[in-house]
Amino acid sequence: xxxxxxxxxxxxxxxxxxxxxxxxxxxxxxxxxxxxxxxxxxxxxxxxxxxxxxxxxxxxxxxxxxxxxxxxxxxxxxxxxxxxxxxxxxxxxxxxxxxxxxxxxxxxxxxxxxxxxxxxxxxxxxxxxxxxxxxxxxxxxxxxxxxxxxxxxxxxxxxxxxxxxxxxxxxxxxxxxxxxxxxxxxxxxxxxxxxxxxxxxxxxxxxxxxxxxxxxxxxxxxxxx
Amino acid sequence: xxxxxxxxxxxxxxxxxxxxxxxxxxxxxxxxxxxxxxxxxxxxxxxxxxxxxxxxxxxxxxxxxxxxxxxxxxxxxxxxxxxxxxxxxxxxxxxxxxxxxxxxxxxxxxxxxxxxxxxxxxxxxxxxxxxxxxxxxxxxxxxxxxxxxxxxxxxxxxxxxxxxxxxxxxxxxxxxxxxxxxxxxxxxxxxxxxxxxxxxxxxxxxxxxxxxxxxxxxxxxxxxxxxxxxxxxxxxxxxxxxxxxxxxxxxxxxxxxxxxxxxxxx
Numbered sequence: 451x452x453x454x455x456x457x458x459x460x461x462x463x464x465x466x467x468x469x470x471x472x473x474x475x476x477x478x479x480x481x482x483x484x485x486x487x488x489x490x491x492x493x494x495x496x497x498x499x500x501x502x503x504x505x506x507x508x509x510x511x512x513x514x515x516x517x518x519x520x521x522x523x524x525x526x527x528x529x530x531x532x533x534x535x536x537x538x539x540x541x542x543x544x545x546x547x548x549x550x551x552x553x554x555x556x557x558x559x560x561x562x563x564x565x566x567x568x569x570x571x572x573x574x575x576x577x578x579x580x581x582x583x584x585x586x587x588x589x590x591x592x593x594x595x596x597x598x599x600x601x602x603x604x605x606x607x608x609x610x611x612x613x614x615x616x617x618x619x620x621x622x623x624x625x626x627x628x629x630x631x632x633x634x635x636x637x638x639x640x641x642x643x644x645x646x647x648x649x650x651x652x653x654x655x656x657x658x659x660x661x662x663x664x665x666x667x668x669x670x671x672x673x674x675x
Numbered sequence: 676x677x678x679x680x681x682x683x684x685x686x687x688x689x690x691x692x693x694x695x696x697x698x699x700x701x702x703x704x705x706x707x708x709x710x711x712x713x714x715x716x717x718x719x720x721x722x723x724x725x726x727x728x729x730x731x732x733x734x735x736x737x738x739x740x741x742x743x744x745x746x747x748x749x750x751x752x753x754x755x756x757x758x759x760x761x762x763x764x765x766x767x768x769x770x771x772x773x774x775x776x777x778x779x780x781x782x783x784x785x786x787x788x789x790x791x792x793x794x795x796x797x798x799x800x801x802x803x804x805x806x807x808x809x810x811x812x813x814x815x816x817x818x819x820x821x822x823x824x825x826x827x828x829x830x831x832x833x834x835x836x837x838x839x840x841x842x843x844x845x846x847x848x849x850x851x852x853x854x855x856x857x858x859x860x861x862x863x864x865x866x867x868x869x870x871x872x873x874x875x876x877x878x879x880x881x882x883x884x885x886x887x888x889x890x891x892x893x894x895x896x897x898x899x900x901x902x903x904x905x906x907x908x909x910x911x912x913x914x915x916x917x918x919x920x921x922x923x924x925x926x927x928x929x930x931x932x933x934x935x936x937x938x939x940x941x
Binding site for chain 1: 724725726751752753754755756757758759761763765767768769778779782783828829832
């Protein structure tokens, strides 16, 4: 028998973790992408490569880096614990950080391409019409790049939902607290609970396919430029 | 209104240098910068609008010094009260006709237009015969309609000067004549001084009061075409005189062809 504890708890947790991770990754991705799409400075392409690194690195390696950074004795983790009493390791917030880092390149890449696709002339027209840079960004650049960014965010969400390696390293597999869907599948298979594994796999597949279909639709432009 | 431009800028692309070294003053309310493509017309216009920063020089529009490298003045594009008509209009594709026109008078936090702004938008929609198109999007508009939206969008801020980048180049020849007439009407209605660039002598004949001839990044001549020998006693343009001036076949200065000659040629 499949219990709700075995299915819904990890599902809800996964949606929560992926949601927060996507939000963080999107905010950071949009700001950094805009800066890299519009500014010119030395070492820009090196920075771009570094921003893309989480996409190609093994998630366990990323997880290890994160442990070094945000672990209790880590560079940031120690400061967080000493000053704010916050521990990220083995918490769902830790899982959010891990998923956000892994998903970040997807939204960053999409946002950069979207910003670079916005014709400069529209921004210039806005400037000549009396708008300062922040208004130009908010009323012209962002609306014109919006669909690309949203498509990237949806891919990031799908990626965050499926996150396994880095999450396991940083947050572990505590049932009900940090055990997300993909980790629950692994645990179910290990424990020989094939019915639970089957159900979780189907749920995950349906959610991921829906997201890919939706983001594919968004990538088709509604107005030809 | 007086426009003074004295700017220098060197552009480097693909190992080739282009030097803009332009100096002219225009006292008339309809100046036209004429020259072949690559003469530096657009660069000059963009510098006046603040979209391009000269290496050094000075730009004065009316009483406002917009750029003066010696005095360290460089007014930002969004603080220069000049209108700019882009060659392909650059209407915002994500905004309707109405929203495009209102763009310059709407602050970023506003979701709705103020009553005053809404009235001005409605006035402009009427004036430019765009009433039924207020909810249309730029991709649904014809070339002439797009140009009228772009003009309305530029004029709603009541600019001190309207800059026009090849205003008729994107229109088909049949429409050009009509739009030239429309521009004359707009000019008298809004009392807005204009500076336009063109490579079409017809535009100069139809509209210009002063023509600034640009070539290879330099000013070749600045000619007042309001009076003889370019106009007859009634202020009508002397046929062929402008074309003569612009093609530069005449080596002895401004052409002083008697009208008889022109008739004979015809």
